[in-house]
Amino acid sequence: MENLAIIPARGGSKSVPRKNLLPLAGKPLIASTIEAALQAATVSRVVVSTDDAEIAIVSEKHGAEVVWRPDEISGDRASSESALLHVLEHLKQRESYWPDLVVFLQCTSPLTTGEDIDGCVRKLLEEDADSCLSVAAFHSFLWRNMPDNSAEGINHDKSFRPRRQEMEPQFRETGAVYVMRTEGFLAAKHRFFGKTVLYVVDGERCLEIDEPVDVEIAEVLLRQRVQLRKLQVLPDPVRALVMDFDGVLTDNRVYVMEDGREAVACSRGDGMGIVALRQQGLDILVLSSEENPVVAARCRKLKVECLQGVQRKLPALQQWLQQRCVSPESAVYVGNDVNDLECLQYVGCPVVVADAHPAVKSSARLVLSKPGGQGAVRELCDLILQKRERQLGMLC
Numbered sequence: 001m002e003n004l005a006i007i008p009a010r011g012g013s014k015s016v017p018r019k020n021l022l023p024l025a026g027k028p029l030i031a032s033t034i035e036a037a038l039q040a041a042t043v044s045r046v047v048v049s050t051d052d053a054e055i056a057i058v059s060e061k062h063g064a065e066v067v068w069r070p071d072e073i074s075g076d077r078a079s080s081e082s083a084l085l086h087v088l089e090h091l092k093q094r095e096s097y098w099p100d101l102v103v104f105l106q107c108t109s110p111l112t113t114g115e116d117i118d119g120c121v122r123k124l125l126e127e128d129a130d131s132c133l134s135v136a137a138f139h140s141f142l143w144r145n146m147p148d149n150s151a152e153g154i155n156h157d158k159s160f161r162p163r164r165q166e167m168e169p170q171f172r173e174t175g176a177v178y179v180m181r182t183e184g185f186l187a188a189k190h191r192f193f194g195k196t197v198l199y200v201v202d203g204e205r206c207l208e209i210d211e212p213v214d215v216e217i218a219e220v221l222l223r224q225r226v227q228l229r230k231l232q233v234l235p236d237p238v239r240a241l242v243m244d245f246d247g248v249l250t251d252n253r254v255y256v257m258e259d260g261r262e263a264v265a266c267s268r269g270d271g272m273g274i275v276a277l278r279q280q281g282l283d284i285l286v287l288s289s290e291e292n293p294v295v296a297a298r299c300r301k302l303k304v305e306c307l308q309g310v311q312r313k314l315p316a317l318q319q320w321l322q323q324r325c326v327s328p329e330s331a332v333y334v335g336n337d338v339n340d341l342e343c344l345q346y347v348g349c350p351v352v353v354a355d356a357h358p359a360v361k362s363s364a365r366l367v368l369s370k371p372g373g374q375g376a377v378r379e380l381c382d383l384i385l386q387k388r389e390r391q392l393g394m395l396c
Helices: 029-039 055-063 080-095 114-126 181-189 212-233 268-279 294-301 312-322 338-346 374-396
Strands: 003-009 045-050 065-068 101-105 131-138 144-147 151-153 170-181 196-200 240-243 283-287 305-307 331-335 349-352
Touching: 003 029, 003 080, 029 045, 029 055, 029 114, 045 055, 045 080, 055 065, 055 294, 065 080, 080 101, 080 181, 101 181, 114 131, 114 170, 114 196, 131 294, 131 305, 131 312, 170 181, 170 196, 170 338, 240 312, 240 374, 268 283, 268 294, 268 374, 283 312, 294 305, 305 312, 312 338, 331 338, 338 374
Parallel strands: 003 045, 003 101, 045 065, 131 196, 240 283, 240 331, 283 305, 331 349
Antiparallel strands: 101 170, 131 170, 144 151
């Protein structure tokens, strides 16, 4: 089944200027929705409809295709449906492409996940429906003013105050995900047609960026989500931490003196994190192919084990883990370059620093936000400590 995700994104916005490009949790607003669409298993193709050159560049950078929207459907009064219909017609004329389903996503809902999109698509198919939308459960009491200025309940009888669990289930539109059968949408030219069904998502993910304060709220929620995902990637429990030296505990540069001696720069913050983990009894190893004695000197100061001058790291890693009865699934390995690839592929949690070589980033389950030698190891140590604190909290 061919399912096309379309994300309308105009350049103009009155309430929040340049809204679709606002930086949010380290990336432009529109990037969150593009990434969710690309992660959705039910989406075959992702297209952004825009009239703005900068939005087009950002969209393509984050993996979406771009269809340019004509001026006549780019104004404030233009409907989202007009943009969807234009994309369908454009792709049909240019490529003879015609999807089975249209997945309409709004980039002003940055908390949308790939699971939300997949849920909407599958709900439509399971119910043999024509259209589907994401909604959240609604339990509030609504009121309205009558002509005589008296107040009346809309969704309740004001003379009876039911408990939350006694109220008839109601739902509010999230404004995030809509799924439609293409043929029916082309005929109706509206997103709600035929048999419409609801896909319920968690209320905590229902946030639309309409006002500046919404950006601040979304920033906090997205950063919390990123942190939670990082914690979920770590083994449960973490039994061992193994690190490369150059490019992980250093910034990958070397200082060469006139007499040929070499020196490197390390982060004291990284050292503090390692000491904190060591004090909790975690097995820690620095595994390096570097022969310079500076490696052993740094490890002695941190009081962690060191194996250096190792040309092929995997056998040494396997032996070290076996000696400590630690399974590969419970180990974390941190690397930065191609000589770490075998070890990264062997352990349960492969981690790379932010400036790692592209050839190893694809093998990582976790890419740290900091570069090597500049706080990357401290970032990981803090995550492991936080994971352990959570586990202790659950036991208490």
